[in-house]
Amino acid sequence: MPHLPTNPAHLGRAASASVEPDFTGPDWFEAYAARHEADGQDGRLVSQFAFSESWDSWEMHPHGAELVICTQGACTLHQEHADGSTETVTLAPGDYVINASSGVPAT
Structure with a gap:
């Protein structure tokens, strides 16, 4: 079962949604951008962090x-x-x- 603090979600074009790989830190964002480049500004990242x-x-x-x-x-x-x-x-x-x-x- 995905857990939002560990596995962010991506909301993409045409009302799509996907579970993302484990969040590993700041470098993770570069790989995320490459995975969803085709969504452009329509893509949205859903994540949860504790501070x-x-x-x-x-x-x-x-x-x-x-x-x-x-x-x-x-x-x-x-x-x-x-x-x-x-x-x-x-x-x-x-x-x-x-x-x-x-x-x-x-x-």
């Missing part, structure tokens, strides 16, 4: 929005929007926020 300490880096998604869901505990996100404004959002279990990409408004 026990604050990140010391940031990330961005220039080609699509990101849905962040808190499943346990709480998390605080510091967002910088395309217009340069910033926002701090704290999530509790079941809460979610959409990190919009440039040109993709959150709705």
Whole structure:
């Protein structure tokens, strides 16, 4: 049985879905991109991660929005929007926020 923290899922074109190989760390993403290159910006990765300490880096998604869901505990996100404004959002279990990409408004 796939387990989301171990085996992310891919949602592709034509409403397809697939179980991905074991997540092994940052290099895994390169192989994922190669496997699903044909889906282009229509492909979506569904993954779940646990964090026990604050990140010391940031990330961005220039080609699509990101849905962040808190499943346990709480998390605080510091967002910088395309217009340069910033926002701090704290999530509790079941809460979610959409990190919009440039040109993709959150709705």
